[in-house]
Amino acid sequence: MLSSPPQIREIKWADVGGWTGQGGSLLGTKRTLPAKHVEKIAEQMRMNNINALLIVGGFEAFLSLLELITARGKYDEFCVPMVMVPATVSNNVPGSDLSIGADTALNAITTTCDRIKQSASGTKRRVFIIETMGGYCGYLASVGGLAAGADAAYIYEEPFDIKDLQANVEHLTEKMKTSIQRGLVLRNENCNENYTTDFIYQLYSEEGKGVFDSRKNVLGHMQQGGAPSPFDRNFGTKISAKAMQWVTKKLTETFRHDEGRVFANTEDSCCLLGMRRRALVFQPVVQLKDETDFVHRIPKEQWWLKLRPLMKILAKYKTSYDVSDSGQLEHVIRNRPKESDASVAM
Incomplete structure (x- = not known):
């Protein structure tokens, strides 16, 4: 949106064939934050009739969403559903245990x-x-x-x-x-x-x-x-599909029939979709600010720090490993359907 002329085009199924197995960013990347260019971005969103945003990226994408939701007070063009999918090798995005690429x-x-x-x-x-x-x-x-x-x-x-x-x-x-x-x-x-x-x-x-x-x-x-690992390929596909389902649902909920346009200005209309333990969770970005160390661009609490004593133990250091967090050790239990339920399903 910031290039001259703006590089905005429709992407169809044929255009993304084979992307799952390719590394890099085929959509392109840009580290420029939107705060200084909100007027130009709003103009392009209005001209191209963009009614929702799905942002893929790392910490800059998180900062961008915070700046765009702040700009809602001045530009109605940003009053649309916005969702972020975390994708960075650094795995430093607040609100998600894992990021695509890590x-x-x-x-x-x-x-x-x-x-x-x-x-x-x-x-x-x-x-x-x-x-x-x-x-x-x-x-x-x-x-x-x-x-x-x-x-x-x-x-x-x-x-x-x-x-x-x-x-x-x-x-x-x-x-x-x-x-x-x-x-x-x-x-x-x-x-x-x-x-x-x-x-x-x-x-x-x-x-x-x-x-x-x-x-x-x-x-x-x-x-x-x-090339992306099998986990990243499947994770990227799964999380993106869930993000698009959310966008579709929000567009339906926020469409104003009397005005003929989408208008979403609540906190829960600007979310980050992250993996928390084993679940994919939508979290309003403004609520993640307290969890973030903005100076060092990392979450204040990180789950993998509990794994570090294991490395010392395996290296034969004299240390202990805290197993008090049962959530790290619990097993996945699949509930088998009863015979009556199974017969109904058949």
């Missing part, structure tokens, strides 16, 4: 870590320092580290200091005396402005001198490429 990136990180460890299968006493993406969100480093069997994963959400780094070096030194003489350390790109990947690599190299040597690797944008 699983694919996680697969790329785990596969790369496995290959790096395999490349050193004949080399003993070596530690790999690997930097992952994610902004300030440590999801990729933590869950990727758990999957790849990392000895440590440094993230912003869990502050660490030089004493923690020294403890990790000492732990790896002891590990080299066992039959497993390889180490793997992951670092989120923004976990600490001073303890950079180079700093940690040099520290491990110096402190481990004579015991093990170190190598570093910055994965970079390799985490964003490749």
Whole structure:
């Protein structure tokens, strides 16, 4: 809508054939927030008779929805149903446990870590320092580290200091005396402005001198490429279909027959569709503001932090794992229909 001339066209079924298996953003991406361009966007929505918005994206998409709902007071064009589908490898969108693309990136990180460890299968006493993406969100480093069997994963959400780094070096030194003489350390790109990947690599190299040597690797944008994982393909299809059902329902509810137009200005007409545990839930974006750390662009509470002690336990650190949250352990129980119900269904 902001390009000149605006690139707005109708997309039909034939235009999206094969998109499920392709990586990247075939619709295009733009990080520009709408606040400074609301008048132009409103004009284009009016000219093209746009009566609803489905926004696909990460934290910028979340901020965009907040700005568009604020602009409703000045422009009626934004008084339409608006819904966001979270899609970012960083998995840092408030209101959703998972985002489209995060699983694919996680697969790329785990596969790369496995290959790096395999490349050193004949080399003993070596530690790999690997930097992952994610902004300030440590999801990729933590869950990727758990999957790849990392000895440590440094993230912003869990502050660490030089004493923690020294403890990790000492732990790896002891590990080299066992039959497993390889180490793997992951670092989120923004976990600490001073303890950079180079700093940690040099520290491990110096402190481990004579015991093990170190190598570093910055994965970079390799985490964003490749074909989507089966989970992301199915998740994207499922969540988008549910979003379109919601849009269709809202259009019916908010259509004013006397005026011949759609008018939706309530909080629940501007939502984020996120996965909460195993359910897809529509949440008004204005209600998610209290759950958000806008400075660091992450949710204030993140479910995967409870998994981090598991990584330390598997790396043979002396620690405990909290299993008090029964929701993480409960099983899915499928209720079998009674014989009478089954006969009726037949």
